[in-house]
Amino acid sequence: QVQLVESGGGLVQAGGSLRLSCAASGRTFSAYAMGWFRQAPGKERELVAAISGGGSTNYADSVKGRFTISRSNAKNTVYLQMNSLKPEDTAVYYCAAVRHLGTIVLVKSAQYDNWGQGTQVTVSS
Numbered sequence: 253q254v255q256l257v258e259s260g261g262g263l264v265q266a267g268g269s270l271r272l273s274c275a276a277s278g279r280t281f282s283a284y285a286m287g288w289f290r291q292a293p294g295k296e297r298e299l300v301a302a303i304s305g306g307g308s309t310n311y312a313d314s315v316k317g318r319f320t321i322s323r324s325n326a327k328n329t330v331y332l333q334m335n336s337l338k339p340e341d342t343a344v345y346y347c348a349a350v351r352h353l354g355t356i357v358l359v360k361s362a363q364y365d366n367w368g369q370g371t372q373v374t375v376s377s
Contacts, residue, residue, distance in 0.1 A: 254278045254366050256347045261371030264337055268375070272332040274347030274368055282325040285352040288332045289361055290343035290373075300345065301332060302357045310357040315341075337375045344370040 255277040264270055272288065287302035301311045301321035309321055320333040330347065348364035358364065 254281075254284065254349050256349055256366055256368035258345065258347045258368045258371040261345060261373045263374045263376065266337060266339055266375055266377050268337050269333070269335045270337065270373060271334070272345055272347075272371060272373075274330045274332075276328045276330070276349060278328070280351075281323075281328040283351055283353055284349045285354075285358045285364075286321075286323060286330040287348045287358065287361075287364060288321060288330075288345060289348055290341075290345045291370075292343040295343075297346070297361050299359050299361070302359050303330065304355055304357050305353065306355055308355060308357050310359050334373070337373075339375045339377045341373060342375050343373060345373050346370045 257275045260272040288300040291297040303309045303321045318336045323330045347368040349366040350364045
């Protein structure tokens, strides 16, 4: 098990940028697949972006070209750089982790067994 702590959320105008960070506890961070998910009011939790231990990535179609997921195994941290934000990006963003040594990027929330507390992102029009 790892403990995950997100930071970097906030209020931003449409077209602006935010960078979310997720710090993980433990000494084997590179063995974990990581993902960012989001949940808007009245909607189901959905994948935003995911990254394997080796750095392969996958993005939701709605954020391709605007968001970038990356990781620093030295800092036990995964990042989500969000550019050109839109009001429809407003949601609580969750960091997720699961121990997984394969190269496949995990894109389903049910595949993850460690979750952060979430950070609110609000994009005003």
